[in-house]
Amino acid sequence: MDARFQQYVKANMGRFAQDVIRLASQPSVSARHEGVEECASLVEKMLIEVGATTRMLRVEGAAPLVYGEVPSSRSKKSVMFYNHYDVQPEEPLELWKSPPFKPETRDGRIYGRGVSDDKGELVSRLKLAESYLKTAGEPPCGMKFCFEGEEETGSVHLGEYVSQYPDLFRADAVVWEYGTVDLEGRPKVTLGVKGMIYVEFVVQSLSQDAHSSYAAALPSAPWRLVRLLNQLKDEGDMIQIPGWYNGVETLQEEDLRVLEEMPFDAEAFKRNYGAKALLGGMSGEQAKKALVQRPTANIAGIWSGYSGPGSKTVLPKEAHAKMDFRLVPGQDPDDLLKRLRKFLDDNGYADVKIELESMEPAARTSYRDPFAQAAIGAAQSVYGTRPVVELSSPGTGPLYLFTRRYNMPSVDIGVSCEDSGIHAPNENLRLDLFEKGIYWVAETVERFAAS
Amino acid sequence: MDARFQQYVKANMGRFAQDVIRLASQPSVSARHEGVEECASLVEKMLIEVGATTRMLRVEGAAPLVYGEVPSSRSKKSVMFYNHYDVQPEEPLELWKSPPFKPETRDGRIYGRGVSDDKGELVSRLKLAESYLKTAGEPPCGMKFCFEGEEETGSVHLGEYVSQYPDLFRADAVVWEYGTVDLEGRPKVTLGVKGMIYVEFVVQSLSQDAHSSYAAALPSAPWRLVRLLNQLKDEGDMIQIPGWYNGVETLQEEDLRVLEEMPFDAEAFKRNYGAKALLGGMSGEQAKKALVQRPTANIAGIWSGYSGPGSKTVLPKEAHAKMDFRLVPGQDPDDLLKRLRKFLDDNGYADVKIELESMEPAARTSYRDPFAQAAIGAAQSVYGTRPVVELSSPGTGPLYLFTRRYNMPSVDIGVSCEDSGIHAPNENLRLDLFEKGIYWVAETVERFAAS
Numbered sequence: 001m002d003a004r005f006q007q008y009v010k011a012n013m014g015r016f017a018q019d020v021i022r023l024a025s026q027p028s029v030s031a032r033h034e035g036v037e038e039c040a041s042l043v044e045k046m047l048i049e050v051g052a053t054t055r056m057l058r059v060e061g062a063a064p065l066v067y068g069e070v071p072s073s074r075s076k077k078s079v080m081f082y083n084h085y086d087v088q089p090e091e092p093l094e095l096w097k098s099p100p101f102k103p104e105t106r107d108g109r110i111y112g113r114g115v116s117d118d119k120g121e122l123v124s125r126l127k128l129a130e131s132y133l134k135t136a137g138e139p140p141c142g143m144k145f146c147f148e149g150e151e152e153t154g155s156v157h158l159g160e161y162v163s164q165y166p167d168l169f170r171a172d173a174v175v176w177e178y179g180t181v182d183l184e185g186r187p188k189v190t191l192g193v194k195g196m197i198y199v200e201f202v203v204q205s206l207s208q209d210a211h212s213s214y215a216a217a218l219p220s221a222p223w224r225l226v227r228l229l230n231q232l233k234d235e236g237d238m239i240q241i242p243g244w245y246n247g248v249e250t251l252q253e254e255d256l257r258v259l260e261e262m263p264f265d266a267e268a269f270k271r272n273y274g275a276k277a278l279l280g281g282m283s284g285e286q287a288k289k290a291l292v293q294r295p296t297a298n299i300a301g302i303w304s305g306y307s308g309p310g311s312k313t314v315l316p317k318e319a320h321a322k323m324d325f326r327l328v329p330g331q332d333p334d335d336l337l338k339r340l341r342k343f344l345d346d347n348g349y350a351d352v353k354i355e356l357e358s359m360e361p362a363a364r365t366s367y368r369d370p371f372a373q374a375a376i377g378a379a380q381s382v383y384g385t386r387p388v389v390e391l392s393s394p395g396t397g398p399l400y401l402f403t404r405r406y407n408m409p410s411v412d413i414g415v416s417c418e419d420s421g422i423h424a425p426n427e428n429l430r431l432d433l434f435e436k437g438i439y440w441v442a443e444t445v446e447r448f449a450a451s
Numbered sequence: 452m453d454a455r456f457q458q459y460v461k462a463n464m465g466r467f468a469q470d471v472i473r474l475a476s477q478p479s480v481s482a483r484h485e486g487v488e489e490c491a492s493l494v495e496k497m498l499i500e501v502g503a504t505t506r507m508l509r510v511e512g513a514a515p516l517v518y519g520e521v522p523s524s525r526s527k528k529s530v531m532f533y534n535h536y537d538v539q540p541e542e543p544l545e546l547w548k549s550p551p552f553k554p555e556t557r558d559g560r561i562y563g564r565g566v567s568d569d570k571g572e573l574v575s576r577l578k579l580a581e582s583y584l585k586t587a588g589e590p591p592c593g594m595k596f597c598f599e600g601e602e603e604t605g606s607v608h609l610g611e612y613v614s615q616y617p618d619l620f621r622a623d624a625v626v627w628e629y630g631t632v633d634l635e636g637r638p639k640v641t642l643g644v645k646g647m648i649y650v651e652f653v654v655q656s657l658s659q660d661a662h663s664s665y666a667a668a669l670p671s672a673p674w675r676l677v678r679l680l681n682q683l684k685d686e687g688d689m690i691q692i693p694g695w696y697n698g699v700e701t702l703q704e705e706d707l708r709v710l711e712e713m714p715f716d717a718e719a720f721k722r723n724y725g726a727k728a729l730l731g732g733m734s735g736e737q738a739k740k741a742l743v744q745r746p747t748a749n750i751a752g753i754w755s756g757y758s759g760p761g762s763k764t765v766l767p768k769e770a771h772a773k774m775d776f777r778l779v780p781g782q783d784p785d786d787l788l789k790r791l792r793k794f795l796d797d798n799g800y801a802d803v804k805i806e807l808e809s810m811e812p813a814a815r816t817s818y819r820d821p822f823a824q825a826a827i828g829a830a831q832s833v834y835g836t837r838p839v840v841e842l843s844s845p846g847t848g849p850l851y852l853f854t855r856r857y858n859m860p861s862v863d864i865g866v867s868c869e870d871s872g873i874h875a876p877n878e879n880l881r882l883d884l885f886e887k888g889i890y891w892v893a894e895t896v897e898r899f900a901a902s
Contacts, residue, residue: 154762194664198762207725212775213645213845215749217720217738219730222750223684230681233674269668274658274768279670287668298666299673300765301756306773311605311649311808313775313847314751317725322757324663324764357762394664396764 004135021103024112030086040064050130062157063149070143075449078142080171083122084151087114095425109428116420120429141449155398173371179414187379188388190412192364195327196396198357204318212313222304225319241343247330291394296326333359363399370451371409378443455586472554475563481537491515501581513608514600521594526900529593531622534573535602538565546876560879567871571880592900606849624822630865638830639839641863643815646778647847649808655769663764673755676770692794698781742845747777784810814850821902822860829894
């Protein structure tokens with residue numbers, strides 16, 4: 001990293017922090033459609049201020065997507081930065097020590113909704129561009145910015161944006177949304193996400209609820225649902241749908257090594273959730289692997305009949321279950337959805353409706369990929385400690401929209417902290433990590449540009 | 452039946468009908484604790500008016516139980532009449548053609564909440580006593596009246612009343628609540644009810660909800676509940692708890708004959724509930740038998756996690772199911788509840804809570820019992836047609852409190868009609884059946900007294 005670059009960042013940190021406060025002062029709660037347009041305009045303005053060219057992209061019914069570019073003559077490569085300018089709702093208000101949309105600085109942290117997730121990260125990317133432009137005249141490679149406004153409501157139009165403007169989003173690598181340093185000061189590099197199929201099963205056995213005395217002679221929707229669900233998994237939590245695991249890639253030896261190195265405090269994890277044991281009595285090592293590589297079939301919701309106080313003697317006419325199936329690389333959601341339907345049909349549940357809520361494949365970058373190695377090396381260099389490498393987040397995101405279409409690697413790295421309290425009251429951004437995160441991403445981009 | 456008795460009833464029908472209107476004009480919605488005290492006072496007043504001695508019984512926190520007696524020197528036997536003065540809520544109001552608590556007479560029927568269930572029936576019992584007192588000077592045997600005010604909310608204090616005043620309720624037979632004539636003019640004699648155990652299962656796996664991505668490594672409460680439930684019954688709907696069917700009595704040949712005679716329109720039953728087939732593809736004949744004699748395990752409610760629109764990726768911390776197990780004669784709820792607990796313990800569900808809501812054994816009077824034969828013979832004589840005999844209602848009630856303690860037979864007979872619309876808007880009482888029902892019960896009591 002150029003010394004002038006670092007000096008510039010250091011000298012301007014006060015102003016950079018003010019820009020985080022400025023952006024976080026503009027509410028942008030996508031769940032309530034509140035302030036989203038205003039926030040998009042502000043983001044565009046801030047992109048222009050740092051010297052990017054911009055486009056405000058729109059598709060019908062969606063929050064605008066703010067696109068930006070800073071070209072470079074130094075490399076043919078370009079890196080895309082994906083962030084979002086919308087935030088989670090601020091409730092419960094009474095638990096905030098300062099107003100969520102009037103960010104305040106206390107003890108080296110800015111407190112406010114979105115200061116970490118994802119406005120602090122977003123501003124850090126802008127300041128990266130600015131610092132290159134002000135010191136070297138241009139970044140080490142092209143920079144592209146994809147700032148969406150619907151991440152907190154499921155990125156439901158992101159695919160449409162990418163399909164509509166395929167050339168804009170073409171790049172050689174993507175820096176994804178968000179990165180953290182853990183409480184022991186170790187930066188974390190995350191290399192992917194799981195995929196997901198989210199469905200609702202609807203079982204209807206009667207046209208109206210019946211008195212439960214008729215359960216002796218009429219079919220029961222909740223029993224039917226219970227039996228169906230029970231056939232989906234065996235006692236060992238293996239999904240019983242034929243072919244479900246067909247494409248699942250086995251972890252390579254180096255992946256296993258990375259996994260082994262990843263810290264995981266099974267006791268703390270159990271304690272936090274009040275679990276007596278991990279799923280199926282698995283060990284901490286097994287849990288680590290499962291979180292990365294195990295396809296799941298989770299019941300996110302189930303309901304039928306009466307759930308109030310006391311008793312009601314009813315034979316419910318219908319029963320519902322919401323399920324999320326997490327997927328790993330090699331599993332194709334389109335194919336699996338067909339297999340799920342066939343499984344139901346083959347087992348006598350042809351009448352059971354499957355309502356699809358969402359569907360996305362996993363996305364994962366190899367540990368050996370030059371971009372991953374750049375981020376890992378940069379972390380070591382900037383923080384002076386070996387980073388934690390997470391092969392995949394246990395969660396899901398629309399990462400595949402970019403990595404699959406453009407066949408590009410991705411890393412999750414950034415400026416946040418493990419205790420930034422995202423989605424919670426008193427969300428905050430540590431200013432020392434905000435600064436260090438800028439160096440981390442800069443060093444990553446430079447290593448990648450040079451690779 | 453004495454000619455003078457019948458003349459008296461006929462001559463006073465206008466006044467009797469007015470008394471139904473009078474009682475039904477007093478709201479007594481136990482679910483809302485509305486008008487219950489006032490109604491109890493009115494019932495006591497009406498008992499005194501017909502010449503009964505009364506006691507207003509009270510146990511703490513309960514609606515009063517109005518007790519009455521009319522002795523007789525003609526027989527050592529006595530018959531108890533169980534009815535209730537509380538009614539179902541009147542909603543939905545907009546579907547009523549006349550105000551629910553301002554009863555109106557139209558086309559030979561009185562319309563109003565409770566005119567059939569159970570105030571019309573209750574008044575018919577009072578008028579029975581009055582007519583005997585005014586014509587023969589006393590009834591053919593002793594009459595006792597047990598009028599409770601919590602039937603529509605589960606008769607939760609009735610057992611306490613009976614235990615507290617055991618001598619008051621001692622009798623030789625009981626006429627239970629309610630009886631109907633079907634749309635083809637056939638009176639129905641019902642000889643019992645099923646029993647029930649109503650429980651809620653509570654499965655808790657975590658101390659807080661987790662993000663569903665952690666389903667790869669944390670235990671799931673809804674899956675645990677699904678597996679537990681699945682073990683309770685096999686594919687053929689047989690309950691798998693060891694010993695569950697131990698005491699179940701097989702139907703005698705004469706019971707089977709009675710069952711065979713009972714009309715049952717399986718097609719109409721299926722059509723009414725929009726069922727493609729009966730449970731497990733059973734035939735109409737099998738359904739008739741099941742409704743009388745099959746122990747059930749019904750899921751009245753099941754819930755866990757998210758049930759709103761769209762998707763929420765949550766691993767729920769807990770899961771619940773409400774279940775009603777209907778019982779038949781020979782099954783002891785105390786014993787079965789212990790077996791249920793043991794079944795859960797033996798199958799690894801020792802941590803699953805069973806919250807007991809209510810529990811009562813079945814009660815059934817033999818077809819051959821003199822009291823049953825009296826009711827059947829009386830029906831034939833009064834209506835000139837063979838009555839429908841129902842060995843047991845598929846439903847449940849606190850009948851056992853009397854039949855078991857005092858070892859007495861019971862019949863459900865009365866003055867209502869199959870289309871009286873009980874629990875529904877425009878509940879009504881056919882005045883011709885109100886009159887005939889009085890003769891039917893009179894004739895039943897007389898035959899029983901003479902037997």
